[in-house]
Amino acid sequence: MKIAVIGTGYVGLPTGVGFAELGNEVVCIDKIPEKINDLNNGKITLYEQGLEELFLKNKENGRLKFTTNLADGVKGAEVIIIAVGTPTHPVTKEADMKYIHAAAGELSEHIKSYVVVAVKSTVPVGTGDDVEEIISQGKPNSDFDVVSLPEFLREGFAVEDFFNPDRIVIGADSEKAKQKLKELYAPFEGKTNFLFVSRKSSETIKYASNSFLAIKVHYINEMSNFCEKSGANIEEVAMGMGLDTRIGPKFLQPGPGYGGSCFPKDTLAMSCMARKYGVHLNLVETAIRHNELRKADMALRIVDAVGDIKHPRVAVLGLTFKGGTDDVRESPAMDIVEELLRYGLSLKVYDPKGMENAKPMLHDRVYYAKDVEDACAGTDLCVILTEWEEFKKLNFPVLKHNMRSPRIIDMRNLLNSAEINLAGLEYKCLGRLC
Numbered sequence: 252m253k254i255a256v257i258g259t260g261y262v263g264l265p266t267g268v269g270f271a272e273l274g275n276e277v278v279c280i281d282k283i284p285e286k287i288n289d290l291n292n293g294k295i296t297l298y299e300q301g302l303e304e305l306f307l308k309n310k311e312n313g314r315l316k317f318t319t320n321l322a323d324g325v326k327g328a329e330v331i332i333i334a335v336g337t338p339t340h341p342v343t344k345e346a347d348m349k350y351i352h353a354a355a356g357e358l359s360e361h362i363k364s365y366v367v368v369a370v371k372s373t374v375p376v377g378t379g380d381d382v383e384e385i386i387s388q389g390k391p392n393s394d395f396d397v398v399s400l401p402e403f404l405r406e407g408f409a410v411e412d413f414f415n416p417d418r419i420v421i422g423a424d425s426e427k428a429k430q431k432l433k434e435l436y437a438p439f440e441g442k443t444n445f446l447f448v449s450r451k452s453s454e455t456i457k458y459a460s461n462s463f464l465a466i467k468v469h470y471i472n473e474m475s476n477f478c479e480k481s482g483a484n485i486e487e488v489a490m491g492m493g494l495d496t497r498i499g500p501k502f503l504q505p506g507p508g509y510g511g512s513c514f515p516k517d518t519l520a521m522s523c524m525a526r527k528y529g530v531h532l533n534l535v536e537t538a539i540r541h542n543e544l545r546k547a548d549m550a551l552r553i554v555d556a557v558g559d560i561k562h563p564r565v566a567v568l569g570l571t572f573k574g575g576t577d578d579v580r581e582s583p584a585m586d587i588v589e590e591l592l593r594y595g596l597s598l599k600v601y602d603p604k605g606m607e608n609a610k611p612m613l614h615d616r617v618y619y620a621k622d623v624e625d626a627c628a629g630t631d632l633c634v635i636l637t638e639w640e641e642f643k644k645l646n647f648p649v650l651k652h653n654m655r656s657p658r659i660i661d662m663r664n665l666l667n668s669a670e671i672n673l674a675g676l677e678y679k680c681l682g683r684l685c
């Protein structure tokens with residue numbers, strides 16, 4: 252099948268590459284010429300494990316093409332997937348729909364035969380109706396259907412999640428559209444759950460899922476605080492909770508707060524959307540508020556730890572919002588770094604993939620280390636802020652020798668306290684006596 256994907260970001264690009272790998276003819280469209288030039292020159296524009304090889308393979312075999320020209324891109328497409336950003340509006344805090352509406356308006360002029368327009372971006376309930384309206388106005392009597400096709404990819408696992416989704420949710424009110432999408436997703440038949448629901452239910456499922464996951468993370472972070480005071484062990488508590496199949500073991504890992512381009516944006520949008528209907532989602536609003544407070548609390552713990560030192564130097568391991576990605580958007584680590592700089596600490600930072608994306612925000616206010624040892628050398632404290640695999644195996648004797656005072660605060664509970672204490676370093680973590 253020939254499909255077009257509008258938007259080549261963290262959702263659009265893995266989606267386009269994935270469908271090309273499944274044998275479809277895919278054209279990915281983006282307004283940013285530099286991005287499209289890079290992609291046409293074989294340079295991947297974002298980091299996702301396993302994406303580059305599939306991108307190069309399908310670009311080479313001609314199934315995957317890139318263009319800034321929407322008219323060319325959608326020509327002959329049976330399905331047009333809209334995967335553009337829906338950032339938080341700086342004032343209203345709602346999902347900003349300008350890119351969605353622009354894409355709908357532009358593509359409406361180029362509909363020549365029946366096409367399914369699938370909105371994969373995370374959009375407020377009712378957006379499908381708006382897109383339908385915009386296309387109809389743009390080109391009356393054109394033959395199309397608009398469906399909701401929410402994305403559940405996790406950053407860092409986009410390729411894995413594309414080929415092994417928990418579920419394919421399709422919000423379609425037309426039989427014809429359902430058939431077309433069943434054809435597109437035929438390779439997943441019998442391998443995952445297909446859920447056909449109304450367009451509005453489908454649009455709600457994404458926000459409701461992400462808000463719930465954010466609340467779950469917020470919950471375990473609060474439980475972690477309780478364990479620190481009560482002497483319980485949050486990892487043991489999380490294990491005990493997770494064995495209850497109604498709770499499940501995932502998203503029970505305490506940390507410095509949730510971040511990324513989804514949870515912060517989607518919880519805000521969910522709360523704003525609900526308030527428009529006069530509904531207060533108190534749990535979501537509490538999670539939003541307390542997630543911000545948690546980052547400030549984490550920064551304060553770091554400042555307190557070095558408060559007695561003149562001109563303290565701190566090594567920060569991890570800038571991305573989670574391990575496995577190069578994305579620093581809404582990263583708790585970045586917010587904590589900003590807070591530490593406000594307190595006047597001098598920082599040496601290191602992240603396996605996020606350094607280049609962090610530089611435009613941190614400029615020359617920090618020292619950019621080339622690796623963990625370089626970051627820790629001569630510092631009074633090492634803080635782990637992102638759950639990178641690489642940070643699970645630190646060379647403690649080297650750190651002990653090279654740090655001015657060998658201390659580690661592990662805000663992702665990656666390390667084993669016994670091993671660290673044996674090596675002669677001081678160790679603090681979250682939610683348990685370390």
Ligand code: UDX
Pocket residue numbers: 402403404405406407461464468501502503504505506507508509510511512513514572573574
């Ligand atoms: C999320 C949803 O998981 C995904 O289904 C949706 O499509 C997009 O939004 P993502 O934003 O990539 O994916 O990150 P996710 O893995 O969900 O983590 C979000 C944040 O929560 C990260 O900052 C992560 O570090 C944090 N987190 C996650 C925890 O602090 N503890 C956990 O146990 C899990």
